[in-house]
Amino acid sequence: MRFSRRVVSLALTAVCATWSVNTVAGMTEANAALETQDYPTARSELEPLAQAGNTHAQFAMGQIYINGWGLTKDYAQAHHWYRLAAERGHAEAQFTMGVLYGTGSGVEQDAKQAEAWYRLAAKQGHAKAQHGLGVMYDNGQGAPLDYAEAVKWYRLAAAQGLAKSQYSLALKFNNGQGVARNHQEATQWLRLAAGQGHLKAIYQLGIQYDLGQGVEQNHEEAARLFRQASNQGLSEAQVYLGVMYDRGLGVEQNYREAIRWYRLAAEQGNATAQYNLGLMYDKGKGVLHDYKQAVKLLRLAADQGNLDAQVYLGVKYNKTVRDQEEQEDVRDLA
Numbered sequence: 176m177r178f179s180r181r182v183v184s185l186a187l188t189a190v191c192a193t194w195s196v197n198t199v200a201g202m203t204e205a206n207a208a209l210e211t212q213d214y215p216t217a218r219s220e221l222e223p224l225a226q227a228g229n230t231h232a233q234f235a236m237g238q239i240y241i242n243g244w245g246l247t248k249d250y251a252q253a254h255h256w257y258r259l260a261a262e263r264g265h266a267e268a269q270f271t272m273g274v275l276y277g278t279g280s281g282v283e284q285d286a287k288q289a290e291a292w293y294r295l296a297a298k299q300g301h302a303k304a305q306h307g308l309g310v311m312y313d314n315g316q317g318a319p320l321d322y323a324e325a326v327k328w329y330r331l332a333a334a335q336g337l338a339k340s341q342y343s344l345a346l347k348f349n350n351g352q353g354v355a356r357n358h359q360e361a362t363q364w365l366r367l368a369a370g371q372g373h374l375k376a377i378y379q380l381g382i383q384y385d386l387g388q389g390v391e392q393n394h395e396e397a398a399r400l401f402r403q404a405s406n407q408g409l410s411e412a413q414v415y416l417g418v419m420y421d422r423g424l425g426v427e428q429n430y431r432e433a434i435r436w437y438r439l440a441a442e443q444g445n446a447t448a449q450y451n452l453g454l455m456y457d458k459g460k461g462v463l464h465d466y467k468q469a470v471k472l473l474r475l476a477a478d479q480g481n482l483d484a485q486v487y488l489g490v491k492y493n494k495t496v497r498d499q500e501e502q503e504d505v506r507d508l509a
Contacts, residue, residue, distance in 0.1 A: 202231060209235070214245025225256060233260035234268045241281075250281020261292065269296035270304040277307070277317070286317030297328065305332035306340045313343070322353025333364060341368035342376040349379075349388070358389030369400075378404040378412040385415075385424070394425030405436060413440035414448045421451070421460075430461025441472065449476035450484040457491075 201220045208217035218239060224232035233256045239245070241253035254275060260268035269292050275282055277289035290311050296304035309328035311318040318324070326347050332340035341364045347353055348361035362383050368376035381400030384393045398419045404412035417436035420429045434455055440448030453472035456465045470491070476484035 202229070205232070205235065209244075212244075214239065218245065225259070228259075228263070230260040230263045230265040230268065233257075233263075234265050234271075237268065237271065250275075254281050261295070264299075266296045266299040266301045266304070269293075269299075270301050270307070273304060273307055286311070290317035297331075300331075300335075302332040302335040302337040302340070305329075305335075306337055306343070309340065309343065322347065324353070326353040333367075336367075336371075338368040338371040338373040338376065341365070341371075342373050342379070345376065345379065358383070360389070362389035374404050374407055374409045374412070378409055378415070381412065381415065394419070396425075398425035405439075408443075410440040410443040410445040410448065413437075413443075414445055414451065417448065417451060421455075430455065434461045441475075444479075446476040446479035446481040446484070449473070449479075450481050450487075453484065454487075 201224050205217045205220035208214070208220065221232045221235050225236045237253045237256035237260065240249045240256065242248070257268045257271050257275070261272045273289045273292035273296065274280070276285045276292065278284065290308065293304045293307045293311070297308045305328045308318070309325045309332065312321045312328065313325035326344065329340045329344040329347065333344045345361040345364035345368065348357045348364065350356070362380070365376050365380040365383065369380045377400050381397045381404070383390050384400065385397035386392070398416065401412045401416040401419065405416045413436045417433045417440070419425050420433035420436065422428065434452065437448045437452040437455065441452050449472045453469045453476065455462055456472065457469035458464070470488070473484045473488050477488055
C-alpha cells in the first residue's frame with residue numbers, strides 16, 4: 176500500500192503531538208511528586224522522559240541524584256544526566272556542569288572545563304554562569320586574568336538583577352579595575368545589591384557613606400548600614416561598627432558597645448577585631464586593664480598576619496625588656 180507524503184506527514188504530526196502531550200503530562204506529574212517529596216514517583220515519571228531525550232527531565236534526574244532525593248547521593252549519575260541535558264543546550268545544566276568541574280564535585284577539578292560550560296550557558300543569558308565567567312577572568316583561573324572581560328560579564332549578570340554581580344561590578348568601579356574609577360557608579364550598583372539583602376554590599380555601602388565616596392559623607396547612615404550587616408553576623412561590619420562606637424562617629428561614643436562588637440567579630444576569627452579588642456584591654460578602654468588578655472588577643476591577630484598587631488607586640492616586647500633591664504640596673508646600684 177502506498178501513502179501520499181501528506182498522509183505520512185499528518186501521521187507523524189499526530190505521533191509527535193501525542194508524545195508532546197504525554198511529555199507534558201509526565202513532567203507535570205513529576206513536578207508535583209517532587210514538590211510533595213514523593214521521589215519514587217518523580218523518578219518513575221522522569222526516567223523514561225530523560226531516556227527519550229527530554230532535557231528538562233534529564234536535568235531533573237541530575238538534581239535527584241546530586242541531592243540524594245529518595246536515594247543515596249550519586250555524583251556519577253548526576254554528572255551523566257547533567258551532561259546529556261547540557262550537550263542538548265539546557266542552560267541550567269551547562270551552568271551546573273561548570274560548577275561541578277569548578278569545584279571538583281564528582282569529577283576531577285578542571286578550570287578549563289568549568290570555563291567552557293559556563294561560557295555556553297552565559298551565551299544563552301544565564302546570569303549565574305555570566306557571573307561565574309566573570310569570576311574566572313577576575314581571578315585568572317580557567318581564563319586569562321582580564322578585568323575588562325570580568326566587568327563585561329559582571330555587567331551582563333548585574334543587569335539581570337544578580338546581587339553578587341552587582342556587588343562585584345561595584346568593586347570594579349570603586350577600584351578602577353577593567354573600567355574607569357567611578358565611585359558614583361559603584362554606589363548605584365551597591366544600592367541595588369544591598370536592596371536585595373547582599374550583606375557585603377550593605378557593608379560596602381556603609382563604607383561609601385563613611386568616606387564620602389560617590390555619595391555625601393554621612394556617618395549616621397554609615398553606622399546604620401554597618402549595624403544592619405552586623406546584626407546578620409558579618410564580621411567586617413561588626414569591626415567597623417565597633418570603630419564607630421570607639422571614635423564616636425555617627426553614634427554616641429561608647430567603649431563598651433565598641434568592645435561588644437569587636438568581641439563578636441573576634442570570636443569569628445577576624446584579625447582586625449582581635450587587634451582592636453587587644454588594644455582596648457591593653458589601654459583599659461571600656462574594660463579593666465588586662466595585659467595578659469591583651470597579649471593573647473594581639474597574638475591571635477599577629478598569627479593571622481595582622482601587621483599592626485605584629486608591630487604592637489614587638490614594641491611591647493622591647494619595652495618589657497627595657498623595663499626589666501632598668502630594674503636590674505636599679506638593683507645593681509642598690
